[in-house]
Amino acid sequence: MSDLLNRLGQQSKLAAQQLCLLETAKKNDCLLQMALDLENNLSEILANNQLDLIQAQKNKLSDTMLDRLRLTAERISEMAESIRQVAALPDPIGVVEKMWRTEDQLMIGQQRVPLGVIGIIFEARPNVTTDAASLCFKSGNTVILRGGKEAFHSNQVLVQLMQQTLQKQQLNPAMIQFVTDTSHETAQELMQLNDYLDVLIPRGGAGLIQRVKNNATVPVIETGTGNNHIYVDAAASLDMALNIVVNAKVQRPSVCNAVETLVIHKEIASDFLPRLEKALLPHQVALRGDIEALTYLDQANLATETDWATEFLDYILAIKVVSSLDEAIEHINQYNTKHSETIVTDSYSSGQKFLNEIDAAVVYINASTRFTDGFKFGFGAEIGISTQKLHARGPMGLEHLTATKYIIYGNGQIRE
Amino acid sequence: MSDLLNRLGQQSKLAAQQLCLLETAKKNDCLLQMALDLENNLSEILANNQLDLIQAQKNKLSDTMLDRLRLTAERISEMAESIRQVAALPDPIGVVEKMWRTEDQLMIGQQRVPLGVIGIIFEARPNVTTDAASLCFKSGNTVILRGGKEAFHSNQVLVQLMQQTLQKQQLNPAMIQFVTDTSHETAQELMQLNDYLDVLIPRGGAGLIQRVKNNATVPVIETGTGNNHIYVDAAASLDMALNIVVNAKVQRPSVCNAVETLVIHKEIASDFLPRLEKALLPHQVALRGDIEALTYLDQANLATETDWATEFLDYILAIKVVSSLDEAIEHINQYNTKHSETIVTDSYSSGQKFLNEIDAAVVYINASTRFTDGFKFGFGAEIGISTQKLHARGPMGLEHLTATKYIIYGNGQIRE
Structure with a gap:
């Protein structure tokens, strides 16, 4: 020393x-x-x-x-x-x-x-x-x-x-x-x-x-590090989901509570993804989807294994289509950094299951991940956001x- | 790995x-x-x-x-x-x-x-x-x-x-x-x-x-490790202090909440230490005192620097005579392992000062250190006693x- x-x-x-x-x-x-x-x-x-x-x-x-x-x-x-x-x-x-x-x-x-x-x-x-x-x-x-x-x-x-x-x-x-x-x-x-x-x-x-x-x-x-997800459930209000995903991605992409990957149920992917692409267009967000997501998107690239694990802190969004809530939870628990995770749904049971089974510091139903913040929690100034x-x-x-x-x-x- | x-x-x-x-x-x-x-x-x-x-x-x-x-x-x-x-x-x-x-x-x-x-x-x-x-x-x-x-x-x-x-x-x-x-x-x-x-x-x-x-x-x-002290203040009831010190030393000396060093105010040392030596005699406790303590004890050895810092887990008690509560607090904060510390006193202000200024997981007024235990706290079984x-x-x-x-x-x- x-x-x-x-x-x-x-x-x-x-x-x-x-x-x-x-x-x-x-x-x-x-x-x-x-x-x-x-x-x-x-x-x-x-x-x-x-x-x-x-x-x-x-x-x-x-x-x-x-x-x-x-x-x-x-x-x-x-x-x-x-x-x-x-x-x-x-x-x-x-x-x-x-x-x-x-x-x-x-x-x-x-x-x-x-x-x-x-x-x-x-x-x-x-x-x-x-x-x-x-x-x-x-x-x-x-x-x-x-x-x-x-x-x-x-x-x-x-x-x-x-x-x-x-x-x-x-x-x-x-x-x-x-x-x-x-x-x-x-x-x-x-x-x-x-x-x-x-x-x-x-x-x-x-x-x-x-x-x-x-x-x-x-x-x-x-x-700090936040590789955060929003899961849009089959039972989601698409308007609400659109608002939340756009806000969590573009309101301030350089911070640890921004969203990095959208996980979406296949039943609504064909409705939701084109609307999302359009909504994100003015913000020049680069989209990186899995093969199924690409079928609904005009300007996206194929996501790699690295993308699922990356905290972009930038105008980039990865998109993963899943067949079930279980698959969504499994993907999120595998790749997240235990920071902030959101489900958008109007299904009571899906919301409760997500809250119970996702392993993260903060788990949301129907709100932007951007609220993970000492001031927004009512704690006043914060020294950081613990992910342990x-x-x-x-x-x-x-x-x-x-x-x-x-x-x-x-x-x-x-x-x- | x-x-x-x-x-x-x-x-x-x-x-x-x-x-x-x-x-x-x-x-x-x-x-x-x-x-x-x-x-x-x-x-x-x-x-x-x-x-x-x-x-x-x-x-x-x-x-x-x-x-x-x-x-x-x-x-x-x-x-x-x-x-x-x-x-x-x-x-x-x-x-x-x-x-x-x-x-x-x-x-x-x-x-x-x-x-x-x-x-x-x-x-x-x-x-x-x-x-x-x-x-x-x-x-x-x-x-x-x-x-x-x-x-x-x-x-x-x-x-x-x-x-x-x-x-x-x-x-x-x-x-x-x-x-x-x-x-x-x-x-x-x-x-x-x-x-x-x-x-x-x-x-x-x-x-x-x-x-x-x-x-x-x-x-x-x-x-775990507990190099614990009992400070007997000038304003202590000597009967209570005797009970507490004997209990904390001999009721089960091999455990981490037993006492290892007695710190005693010089005003009462001449009254208290001979009584303590007599009370500990049947338990064959080896006493190790500082120079002043030795003047009041028949069968004690001189304590070394190492003794102040040792968790004996045995029938051994170190004894330190101090001129003030501040000196007692300073000695304890220097040598303790932040486990359990007791003051015996009937002085309100001495008790409050000890509670405020001693750095330890558990700080007592007028009780044996042996109560630092999950069951005694009302928590039920314990996995251990954290000293961090x-x-x-x-x-x-x-x-x-x-x-x-x-x-x-x-x-x-x-x-x-």
């Missing part, structure tokens, strides 16, 4: 002892001040962002990447606004989820406490810095942020500003830490910082998630950044 | 699809039949256990180990009784923990579902086979059991009998699997069976837990062997 990571880990763990006891009002004051300090240092943030953008252009990064990287006055104001929203959320820490009296007359309460030290590995979007830091701070956790090298200067200035706010508030600036070395080695070290990290949350594409899965020895919460089963599954808000401890009030009980 | 582990993993994952949909009554019938089939095959179980005992004697295993390994008619009947108790527990699967309507008029429910496939690595106690298998089965999870080589024949016959019961009930016997190769390699492979395992739970001593922590790439729930923060912390019952999924009822909602 490098000196850098060891030092960051030690400092974070120490700072966590102060942060876990900090009262809610003080945390909120501090968050509001952080938001203000971002807005008051616009030009410094933009200048640092400019350094990243110049380097990115030299390195010929794609327009999409440049767009993710670019900060503007408006985007910084949105980042500040997100921090204010986190300040406005209820504090999960200290909440006693349940309390009961046992046969031995012990009063046992299950109380929410911070996890401790959270590591976040992310890629090129600088707003993750302030989003993740504010969520960790509000939930009483210190954070070690390790962003991508493309956004180095932007991330660094954002963390420095937040640390200055902490200092002004007489708090340990190590509550929010930044890994200043963006080499692969430090990412690897963060994945194995078992002495200090309570959990590591990777935020980014499938490649990052896979690297973390393969290399981490600390506890990890997997977030342990600890948290689905959109993760403040509550999912906590652990619990049992507090027990006795009056001298001993065990017989 | 060996063919053996791959095959077990594949079969378990397939069987999990059937088991997760199995109705409660069928699961309970099957558990009751398993209990009966154990009792009806007493001689076969005892004969296999005899093979293990003969080998253990050849290998000169300690009396403690032999005792852990030994099955008797009475112990088998206790194992059957434990299975019946699991059958009698409420089924956690299908429970909707909460359900709400969102601003978009979506009805979102959070429903308990099985984790999927659970791996259990354990050591020489054959009863773990039936305890773990019945808890996993009731919570809808298939299980891959990998026990120690010392108990190979005992574990194997127990699994074979349970598999026969499954077959008689027209269920896939792969719902309960047994790793027939007890080499170190298969343990290592189970720790990295990422394609099939949803979680791995090690049950055993500190060495096993550490090996799993270092080598596992699958999600792990750490269980993610997913489950403290005694783990059936509910902690589940994940959740969000089920969403819509009526055509799309995202604007």
Whole structure:
């Protein structure tokens, strides 16, 4: 382990002892001040962002990447606004989820406490810095942020500003830490910082998630990849199905809750697929169908095995025709990444069967997959969408950044 | 990955699809039949256990180990009784923990579902086979059991009998699997069976837990080691403190919720320690005190740095004298394994401070640490006691062997 990571880990763990006891009002004051300090240092943030953008252009990064990287006055104001929203959320820490009296007359309460030290590995979007830091701070956790090298200067200035706010508030600036070395080695070290990290949350594409899965020895919460399906049942309202599929595909195709494959019952494929092709035409969605789907489509290519397993994050839709609900469920459970799955149907029994048998964080009847989102669930800002089963599954808000401890009030009980 | 582990993993994952949909009554019938089939095959179980005992004697295993390994008619009947108790527990699967309507008029429910496939690595106690298998089965999870080589024949016959019961009930016997190769390699492979395992739970001593922590790439729930403390505050009732310390040390010293270090305020050390030494005398507890403690004790040795960090699991008690509650909290948070910690005090503010500032799964005021136990918490049988923060912390019952999924009822909602 490098000196850098060891030092960051030690400092974070120490700072966590102060942060876990900090009262809610003080945390909120501090968050509001952080938001203000971002807005008051616009030009410094933009200048640092400019350094990243110049380097990115030299390195010929794609327009999409440049767009993710670019900060503007408006985007910084949105980042500040997100921090204010986190300040406005209820504090999960200290909440006693349940309390009961046992046969031995012990009063046992299950109380929410911070996890401790959270590591976040992310890629090129600088707003993750302030989003993740504010969520960790509000939930009483210190954070070690390790962003991508493309956004180095932007991330660094954002963390420095937040640390200055902490200092002004007489708090340990190590509550929010930044890994200043963006080499692969430090990412690897963060994945194995078992002495200090309570959990590591990777935020980014499938490649990052896979690297973390393969290399981490600390506890990890997997977030993100969504190879999502909509199954249009024989008993579906075709108008509703059309609305939902178009929305889930084109409203924002680059996000993890967009749909990637349409699975459709053969009885309605001849009616539905031509209407869908027409509806998607203005959005220039490339269609990749199985052989049967192609018979109903004018401009589609044959889907490959790889297409069924791919999260396109693009204007591409794979289409699979099935003979039964069972076949649809089997296809989905085989290829999905356990994120978000929808059935469109007016059959009560088909809907219930789909809810029961699909293995995913979120399973819908008659709604767009695009609702898998902390805000839409009513949780407020989210740190990510967990696609694993342990600890948290689905959109993760403040509550999912906590652990619990049992507090027990006795009056001298001993065990017989 | 060996063919053996791959095959077990594949079969378990397939069987999990059937088991997760199995109705409660069928699961309970099957558990009751398993209990009966154990009792009806007493001689076969005892004969296999005899093979293990003969080998253990050849290998000169300690009396403690032999005792852990030994099955008797009475112990088998206790194992059957434990299975019946699991059958009698409420089924956690299908429970909707909460359900709400969102601003978009979506009805979102959070429903308990099985984790999927659970791996259990354990050591020489054959009863773990039936305890773990019945808890996993009731919570809808298939299980891959990998026990120690010392108990190979005992574990194997127990699994074979349970598999026969499954077959008689027209269920896939792969719902309960047994790793027939007890080499170190298969343990290592189970720790990295990422394609099939949803979680791995090690049950055993500190060495096993550490090996799993270092080598596992699958999600792990750490269980077990308890370097637990009792802090006797200046404001404690000394009678109550004496009762609690003696109980927590000698009622069953070999278990993870026994106390290992007494931390005591200096104001009462001269009164309390001689009384404690006298009370522990009949139990032949070896005392290891710091320099100040030794001045009040007749028969104690000087404690070393190692003693503060050791889970003795034996008739040994370390004793540390402190000048303040803060010093006590600091010592405990430094050396504890985040399991169970008690303060004995009649001071309201000291009690509250201890509850707030000690980092452990279970923190007590005025009760023996020995209550950290699934039955005593009211959870029924437990699979272990988690000392990690993610997913489950403290005694783990059936509910902690589940994940959740969000089920969403819509009526055509799309995202604007």
